[in-house]
Amino acid sequence: MPIVIEASQAELVERARALIRPGSRHLLGIVGAPGAGKSTLARALVDKLTPDAVLVPMDGFHLANAVLEDLGRRDRKGAFDTFDAAGYVALLKRLRGGKDDVVYAPEFHREIEEPVACALPVPRDVPLVVTEGNYLLLDSGAWAPARSLLDEVWYLGPDENVRQARLIARHEAYGKSPADARAWALGTDQRNAELIAGTAHRADLVVRPRD
Numbered sequence: 403m404p405i406v407i408e409a410s411q412a413e414l415v416e417r418a419r420a421l422i423r424p425g426s427r428h429l430l431g432i433v434g435a436p437g438a439g440k441s442t443l444a445r446a447l448v449d450k451l452t453p454d455a456v457l458v459p460m461d462g463f464h465l466a467n468a469v470l471e472d473l474g475r476r477d478r479k480g481a482f483d484t485f486d487a488a489g490y491v492a493l494l495k496r497l498r499g500g501k502d503d504v505v506y507a508p509e510f511h512r513e514i515e516e517p518v519a520c521a522l523p524v525p526r527d528v529p530l531v532v533t534e535g536n537y538l539l540l541d542s543g544a545w546a547p548a549r550s551l552l553d554e555v556w557y558l559g560p561d562e563n564v565r566q567a568r569l570i571a572r573h574e575a576y577g578k579s580p581a582d583a584r585a586w587a588l589g590t591d592q593r594n595a596e597l598i599a600g601t602a603h604r605a606d607l608v609v610r611p612r613d
Contacts, residue, residue, distance in 0.1 A: 404557065404605040408612045414443065414556075415450045421554060422454045422530050427500050429551060432534040433602075434558035435595035436480065437569030437587070439611060443558065444534040456528045458497070460535025462508030463490040464517050478590045479515075482537050482597065487544035490535075494551040497524060497531050512576055536594060539601035549604055557605035565595075 409417075421428040430447075434440045441459065448457040463486045470476040475484050496505050509521035524531060537545050538555060549555065566587055573583035602608055 403603060404608045406608040406610070408610045410612045411443065411446055414609065415447055418447045418455070418530065418532070419451060422451065424529060427498065427529055427531065428553040429494065429497060429531045429533060431538040431548075431552040431555040432532065432558065433536065433538045433555060433598065433605060434560075435565060435598045436536065436591040437565040437572065438558040438560055439565075439568070440534040440558055443611075444532050447532055451530060454528065455530040455532055456522070456524050458493070458507045458522055458524060458531055458533045459510065460485070460490055460533060460538065461510035462517050462522070463487070463493075464510050466516060478593075480536070480590060480594055482540060482543075482545065482594070485537070487537070487548075491544060491547045491551070494533070494548060498551055500526055502526060515576075536598050537601075539604040540597075541601070541604065554607070555605045556607045556609050557602045558609050558611065559602065560611050566592075 418430055421430055432440045432444050444457050444459070448455045464479070465473070465484055465486060467476060470479055470484055475481065478484065493505070493507055496502060503526050505524045506520035507522040507524060508517045508519045510517045533552070538548050538552065539557070540546070541549070569587040569591055570583045573586055574580060578586065
């Protein structure tokens with residue numbers, strides 16, 4: 403079972419710093435439901451630990467909207483089967499292998515709601531890769547190998563009311579009406595959140611943010 407802690411961002415930066423060992427590479431995963439604060443924490447860690455850390459979000463493996471339309475999954479974008487899970491796992495294997503001078507990872511651009519290939523360079527000499535996303539701990543299908551490729555995984559568990567309010571605000575900021583933002587957050591996003599919460603026991607650490 404994971405250790406459950408309350409921690410500030412500064413304390414988590416120091417915990418991540420302990421994974422940096424020159425001459426080797428470690429992968430840190432940050433997991434949580436939509437709106438849990440994964441991206442914010444991951445960026446903060448990398449900002450504090452640069453040049454020894456780089457961020458590679460799972461969201462770069464969103465399937466393109468046209469593909470989701472063809473599959474009939476556009477109305478639940480963000481669900482576990484709307485990503486290229488096998489592609490994400492293959493990237494983690496390359497990042498662990500350390501054989502390439504540079505690995506280029508994709509990046510999701512929320513303003514256009516599409517991934518962009520080869521947008522994030524990861525040089526071989528960077529010792530810590532921080533990756534964040536919803537399904538790093540899922541133990542089924544093509545997602546299953548991801549957990550074993552990560553040296554440490556933190557599950558973010560903020561207050562549910564705070565998480566949902568943050569998520570609704572984010573959807574509004576990217577163009578949804580207040581009614582549509584609330585419906586998506588409490589519908590599609592909430593179903594995903596419940597699935598993700600069921601994977602928390604596979605984390606090394608469950609974090610209750612303190613700041």
